Amino acid sequence: MKKDTYVYTIGNSAYINLTNRCTNACEFCIRTYANGVEGYELWLEKEPTADEIIALLPDVSTLDEVVFCGFGEPLIKFDVLMSVARFVKSNGGKTRINTNGQAELFLNDKDVAKKLAKYIDVVSISLNETNAQEYDKLCHSEYGLDAYPAILKFAEHCSDAGIDTVMSVMETIGKDKIKKCQEIVEKVGARLRVRTMI
Numbered sequence: 001m002k003k004d005t006y007v008y009t010i011g012n013s014a015y016i017n018l019t020n021r022c023t024n025a026c027e028f029c030i031r032t033y034a035n036g037v038e039g040y041e042l043w044l045e046k047e048p049t050a051d052e053i054i055a056l057l058p059d060v061s062t063l064d065e066v067v068f069c070g071f072g073e074p075l076i077k078f079d080v081l082m083s084v085a086r087f088v089k090s091n092g093g094k095t096r097i098n099t100n101g102q103a104e105l106f107l108n109d110k111d112v113a114k115k116l117a118k119y120i121d122v123v124s125i126s127l128n129e130t131n132a133q134e135y136d137k138l139c140h141s142e143y144g145l146d147a148y149p150a151i152l153k154f155a156e157h158c159s160d161a162g163i164d165t166v167m168s169v170m171e172t173i174g175k176d177k178i179k180k181c182q183e184i185v186e187k188v189g190a191r192l193r194v195r196t197m198i
Contacts, residue, residue, distance in 0.1 A: 006048040007056040008040040014063055016053055016084065017042050017070025018077040023147075024100050025140040026128070028170060031071055042071035050083035060093030065121070069098035078107055085119035094121050101125035101151035105143050113157035123158045124193070125151060127167040130180045152188055159189030168193040 008015050020031075020043060036042040060066055066088045068074035068081055074097055075081065085095050097120055103112045116123065129135040132148035141147035158165040167185045169178060171194050178194060185192045 002041065002045070004044045004046060004048070005036070005040050005042055006044075006053050008038070008042075010038055012062075012064045013067055014057060014060070014065075015067045015069050016074070016081075017044065017048075017072075018053075018068060018074045018080060019047050019070070019072035020044050021076050022073040022100065023076075023102050023106055023142045024073070026126075027138050027140075028172075036071070044071070047077065048080070050080045050087075053080070053084050054087050057088070060088045060091050063093060065094040065096050067096045067098060069096075073100055073102070073106075075099050075103040075112070076106065078103070078112075082115070082119065085116075089119045095119060096122040096124060098124045099126070100139070100141075101127075101154045102141065102143060102147055104154050104157070105146065105150050110157070113154065113161040113163065116158070117161035117163050120163055122164045122166060123155075124166040124168060125155050125158075125190070127151065127155075127169050127181055127185065127192075129169075129173065130177050130184065152184070155185075155190045156188040165190040166193050167191070168195050170195050 006017055088095050104110055129138055132145045135148040136145055155165050155167055167190045169181050182192050
C-alpha cells in the first residue's frame with residue numbers, strides 16, 4: 001500500500017495536502033491529467049489528522065511559508081487546518097491557504113474569515129472568471145450560480161478581517177477578461193494574481 005503524502009516541499013515552503021474532496025470540478029484542474037505535482041503523488045487513501053501533519057513539519061520558522069494546498073479544497077477540513085495553522089503561527093511560521101473561496105457555503109458560516117484571521121497570513125482565492133455564468137461553465141461548482149457571488153463575498157470578508165487577500169485567474173482567459181477581473185478584485189479589497197498553466 002502506498003504511503004499518503006500529507007506534507008510536501010516546493011522550494012523553501014511546505015505544502016499541506018488535507019483532502020481530495022472539492023466542491024468544484026474545474027476544467028483546467030491538474031487532477032484531471034496528473035496524480036500530483038513536482039513528483040509527489042497527492043491522491044489520498046486517508047485524510048490526515050492535525051497531529052499527523054504536525055509530526056511531519058520541519059522547523060516552520062525556517063520556511064518561507066506553510067501552504068494549505070493539495071489535491072482538494074483545504075477548508076473542507078476546517079478544524080484540522082485551524083489546528084495546524086495555530087501550531088505554525090505559535091512556532092514562528094507564515095501561513096497561506098489556496099482555496100476556491102466557497103467556504104462560507106459549505107461550512108454554512110459567515111464568520112470563517114474572522115476565524116482564519118487569527119492564524120492565516122494570506123488567502124489565495126481562485127476567481128477564474130468575470131461572472132457567475134462563465135465561472136459555472138468553467139468550474140462546475142456544486143453550488144451552481146450561487147458560487148461566484150459567494151466567492152466575492154468571502155474575499156471581501158477576508159480583506160475586511162485583515163488577511164492579505166489574493167484572487168487569481170489563469171492567463172488563458174485573455175487580456176480583456178483579466179482587466180475586468182482586476183476591477184472586480186479591487187472592489188472587494190483584494191489583489192490580482194495572473195497564473196500560468198503548470
